[in-house]
Amino acid sequence: MELDPVLLSRIQFAFVVSFHAIFPVFTIGLASFIAFLEGMALKTDNPIYERLSKFWIQVFAVVFGMGVVSGIVMSFQFGTNWSNFAQATANFMGPMLSYEVLTAFFLEAAFLGVLLFGRGKVPRGIFFFAACMVAFGTFISSFWILSANSWMHTPAGVEMRDGMFHVVAWSEAIFNASFPWRFLHMVVASFLTGALVVAAVSAWFLLKGRELEANRKALSLCLWMLLVLAPAQAVIGDFHGLNTLEHQPVKVAAMEGNWERSEGVPLLLFAWPDQANQTNHFELGIPKLASFILTHDWNGEVPGINETAVEEQPPVAIIFWAFRIMVALGLLMIAVAIVGLVLRKGGRYWQAPWFLRSLTVMGISPFIAVLAGWFVTEVGRSPWLVFGEMTYAQGITPSLTGGMALFTLIGYVVVYALVFSAGIYYLTRVFNGGLEAEAAPHDLETGERPKRPLSASHARLEDDDQPHPAGEVPHGTL
Amino acid sequence: MEPFDLILIWAGIIAFGVIMYVLMDGFDLGVGILFPFAPTEEARDVMMNSVAPVWDGNETWLILGGAGLLAAFPLVYSIILPALYIGVFLMLAGLIFRGVAFEFRFKANRSRYLWNWAFAGGSSLAAFAQGVVVGSYIQGYETAGRVFTGGPFDWLTPFTVLTGVGLMIGYALLGSTWLIMKSEGYIQQWAYRITPFLLMAVLVIFGIISIWTPFVDEFVRERWLSHFHIIGLLPTLAVFCAWKLMSSVRKRQEGVPFVATMGLFIFTYLGLLVSKWPYVVPPNYTLYDAASAYESQLFLLVGLIFVIPIVLTYTAWSYWIFRGKVRAGEGYH
Ligand code: HDD
Ligand code: HEM
Ligand code: HEM
Numbered sequence: 136m137e138l139d140p141v142l143l144s145r146i147q148f149a150f151v152v153s154f155h156a157i158f159p160v161f162t163i164g165l166a167s168f169i170a171f172l173e174g175m176a177l178k179t180d181n182p183i184y185e186r187l188s189k190f191w192i193q194v195f196a197v198v199f200g201m202g203v204v205s206g207i208v209m210s211f212q213f214g215t216n217w218s219n220f221a222q223a224t225a226n227f228m229g230p231m232l233s234y235e236v237l238t239a240f241f242l243e244a245a246f247l248g249v250l251l252f253g254r255g256k257v258p259r260g261i262f263f264f265a266a267c268m269v270a271f272g273t274f275i276s277s278f279w280i281l282s283a284n285s286w287m288h289t290p291a292g293v294e295m296r297d298g299m300f301h302v303v304a305w306s307e308a309i310f311n312a313s314f315p316w317r318f319l320h321m322v323v324a325s326f327l328t329g330a331l332v333v334a335a336v337s338a339w340f341l342l343k344g345r346e347l348e349a350n351r352k353a354l355s356l357c358l359w360m361l362l363v364l365a366p367a368q369a370v371i372g373d374f375h376g377l378n379t380l381e382h383q384p385v386k387v388a389a390m391e392g393n394w395e396r397s398e399g400v401p402l403l404l405f406a407w408p409d410q411a412n413q414t415n416h417f418e419l420g421i422p423k424l425a426s427f428i429l430t431h432d433w434n435g436e437v438p439g440i441n442e443t444a445v446e447e448q449p450p451v452a453i454i455f456w457a458f459r460i461m462v463a464l465g466l467l468m469i470a471v472a473i474v475g476l477v478l479r480k481g482g483r484y485w486q487a488p489w490f491l492r493s494l495t496v497m498g499i500s501p502f503i504a505v506l507a508g509w510f511v512t513e514v515g516r517s518p519w520l521v522f523g524e525m526t527y528a529q530g531i532t533p534s535l536t537g538g539m540a541l542f543t544l545i546g547y548v549v550v551y552a553l554v555f556s557a558g559i560y561y562l563t564r565v566f567n568g569g570l571e572a573e574a575a576p577h578d579l580e581t582g583e584r585p586k587r588p589l590s591a592s593h594a595r596l597e598d599d600d601q602p603h604p605a606g607e608v609p610h611g612t613l
Numbered sequence: 614m615e616p617f618d619l620i621l622i623w624a625g626i627i628a629f630g631v632i633m634y635v636l637m638d639g640f641d642l643g644v645g646i647l648f649p650f651a652p653t654e655e656a657r658d659v660m661m662n663s664v665a666p667v668w669d670g671n672e673t674w675l676i677l678g679g680a681g682l683l684a685a686f687p688l689v690y691s692i693i694l695p696a697l698y699i700g701v702f703l704m705l706a707g708l709i710f711r712g713v714a715f716e717f718r719f720k721a722n723r724s725r726y727l728w729n730w731a732f733a734g735g736s737s738l739a740a741f742a743q744g745v746v747v748g749s750y751i752q753g754y755e756t757a758g759r760v761f762t763g764g765p766f767d768w769l770t771p772f773t774v775l776t777g778v779g780l781m782i783g784y785a786l787l788g789s790t791w792l793i794m795k796s797e798g799y800i801q802q803w804a805y806r807i808t809p810f811l812l813m814a815v816l817v818i819f820g821i822i823s824i825w826t827p828f829v830d831e832f833v834r835e836r837w838l839s840h841f842h843i844i845g846l847l848p849t850l851a852v853f854c855a856w857k858l859m860s861s862v863r864k865r866q867e868g869v870p871f872v873a874t875m876g877l878f879i880f881t882y883l884g885l886l887v888s889k890w891p892y893v894v895p896p897n898y899t900l901y902d903a904a905s906a907y908e909s910q911l912f913l914l915v916g917l918i919f920v921i922p923i924v925l926t927y928t929a930w931s932y933w934i935f936r937g938k939v940r941a942g943e944g945y946h
Contacts, residue, residue: 196716203672207712211694214694218695221687222688229680229684230909230912232683233684236677237920246931247669248670253934253935532695532761554713
């Protein structure tokens with residue numbers, strides 16, 4: 136069989152960018168959380184905030200490190216595998232990526248050094264400022280990269296001359312049609328990720344009966360965040376979808392699994408899309424709901440996939456299912472937020488073991504939702520690299536052979552598997568060390584857990600008049 | 614229409630970005646290359662701590678180089694990356710391992726030796742690959758119709774292997790002189806001891822490369838013969854830096870060796886640039902063939918003028934915070 140460089144490059148790009156994306160979505164949220172903690176520490180002088188911040192900075196360091204190294208790979212992908220695309224879009228993509236480096240990466244890098252190593256070396260106010268700058272940098276970074284990505288979905292402000300796009304209106308190109316929604320949706324996704332991961336880890340500590348006061352505080356904060364953001368994300372997502380309906384109707388048709396343009400379309404809960412026969416099997420849906428969501432009219436008309444020639448259709452099943460996974464998880468997050476609100480009465484939210492256990496599991500849900508969302512967005516664009524203007528086949532590097540592409544694909548998978556496993560392993564160690572390890576920072580270096588007797592570290596907290604849930608579980612029973 | 618020659622300005626900016634990268638990431642890659650030879654594990658802690666707060670910023674210059682090329686000279690980006698496809702992958706793999714080693718090594722105990730190797734191996738691989746890029750640039754690329762048409766291993770020749778090794782040792786020299794500045798006691802003494810050997814190796818390899826280059830590249834030969842009086846100046850200045858380095862190490866000065874090594878790099882680099890000028894994708898394309906649209910260069914330049922001074926300011930500030938000697942046992946975060 137002939138190895139297809141286009142297919143292999145697509146798989147490679149999807150792999151490296153998915154791998155990269157999971158780190159920033161977490162660090163964007165976490166950076167703001169840390170800045171918030173530092174701000175509170177400065178304002179209230181309550182030592183709990185500083186301990187929380189010290190702990191989460193350690194987690195941040197590991198995750199940020201992996202985000203940076205996988206990001207460096209991203210900045211060379213366009214040139215190595217998609218050189219014709221790079222050449223054709225350079226007039227727009229080049230300045231976007233360069234502005235990202237100039238305005239975001241340098242800012243993050245310089246202040247990150249201070250955030251990780253500068254405690255005690257700089258005044259506390261400056262330290263707080265550094266935390267804010269790192270958080271600010273992550274937003275600027277998403278701004279530019281999402282603008283570039285959105286432009287590939289809804290290109291605007293350019294003119295094709297001699298095989299290259301020339302920018303004729305910068306503000307139209309940067310603030311292209313899908314950018315505002317995508318940016319908003321992504322920022323909220325990042326905050327949700329931060330909130331859910333912090334909630335999961337705090338819940339886990341609470342289950343183990345460790346550092347109750349601090350972790351309770353963190354958990355409470357996250358649940359409030361979730362209560363606001365999870366419903367907001369659903370609303371933003373809805374608008375995002377309406378916007379896509381206008382600009383990329385095939386993608387929306389694929390999300391809905393609707394093959395033929397029709398009125399009163401049901402919202403499919405389950406179906407088995409069959410692209411060869413241009414139909415679904417085993418359909419199960421709520422009548423007319425899709426029409427209502429998309430057009431705000433029960434009998435509204437929804438476009439069909441078969442309006443696009445079969446060769447130009449994106450793979451429907453992936454889009455259809457990825458979309459359902461994201462939305463299901465989004466609804467689950469809303470449910471968790473509401474349960475959390477109900478359990479606030481009597482302080483049960485931090486004591487009910489079943490609730491804490493479900494929160495620990497929910498920790499991975501935002502990552503799955505984010506990747507599913509990107510799969511909807513990106514797979515829904517195929518076969519276009521720049522929607523309606525340039526296909527994958529036109530954008531590929533001419534000298535690239537299938538063998539070369541396969542070699543690097545395997546290479547990245549191996550390298551990332553190693554790095555990722557090591558990263559997860561060290562994160563579990565940081566989690567095991569917990570907030571207690573902060574009192575003795577060198578314990579982590581020598582690999583020993585804090586030797587202080589458990590009772591000593593908890594004695595103070597036992598003053599809490601409420602009993603804590605799972606009893607005293609010794610450290611490190613993970 | 615076009616009031617001034619942006620292309621020249623951009624050539625200057627990219628050249629500046631590249632040398633910033635080489636000098637700044639050079640010393641921290643160099644520290645990694647020297648890692649296996651460190652006298653003790655404690656010395657390794659100090660070595661790593663001396664670069665830990667700044668390496669991310671240093672590496673950002675590489676990303677700026679990549680993104681800046683795409684913005685200002687897309688043809689260079691879209692020919693050189695495909696031409697070096699496998700080599701770029703190796704460089705990135707190296708950078709990944711050394712990058713995560715910073716975080717993981719301090720959290721590891723039994724597996725620490727693995728991260729020592731990841732740091733050393735990753736740094737060496739990345740440095741070697743960058744040296745190969747320089748060599749392949751001197752050799753030139755096979756192109757037609759504005760795309761690369763050569764084979765997957767055109768970049769791997771005896772000449773590029775030599776430039777690869779040359780840059781590795783050069784970076785190690787930057788690393789050892791950085792350590793002279795940032796460490797004290799037996800670690801500093803060790804750095805003083807190895808520096809002259811590294812310098813000798815660098816001079817020998819740079820010498821061989823200079824003699825070999827005119828045979829690899831006819832264009833360079835012509836240029837050197839016709840403009841010898843100007844081009845001859847740069848090697849002279851480089852040799853002066855080498856001499857300065859030697860004498861400052863003998864006098865046990867602390868800051869001068871690092872500065873002299875930077876000088877050595879800068880003059881060698883300038884020598885390379887004037888030898889190839891104005892070709893950016895030798896042998897076929899010049900700066901002017903490779904440039905992006907005037908509006909795009911202008912759009913980015915406007916921002917750059919405001920942002921670069923700010924970037925330089927806070928970069929300098931973060932170096933200032935971590936100034937002075939790094940001592941053993943000083944905690945990681
Ligand atoms: C700035 C541009 C950009 C950004 C921010 C992203 N992508 Fe993308 N994506 C592309 C630019 C791109 C591309 C260059 O257009 C690709 C590469 C080659 C291709 O097939 O399209 C692509 C393809 C691509 C594919 C393959 C689609 C297919 O083959 O049909 C997937 C699954 C993703 N991406 C996933 C993601 C994820 C999970 C992202 C999360 C951050 C993401 N993309 C961000
Ligand atoms: C093609 C797509 C992308 C490219 C080329 C790219 C490039 C990079 C690079 C080079 C870095 C390392 C910067 C450093 O050294 O500090 C990085 C980190 C980062 N990227 Fe990306 N990136 C891409 C996609 C994304 C997306 C989709 C997001 C999120 C919206 C994102 C947000 C970030 C953030 C916040 C960082 C800082 C490091 C971190 O938080 O882990 N990037 N990216
Ligand atoms: C619950 C209701 C939700 C709805 C209705 C919704 C809707 C959408 C739609 C329609 C798209 C595709 C946009 C396009 O056409 O390109 C999308 C993409 C995406 N979604 Fe959601 N979403 C929801 C929840 C979530 C949640 C909970 C997360 C993550 C925590 C999330 C993360 C993303 C991401 C990362 C993308 C890809 C980037 C983008 O295009 O914005 N979504 N969403």
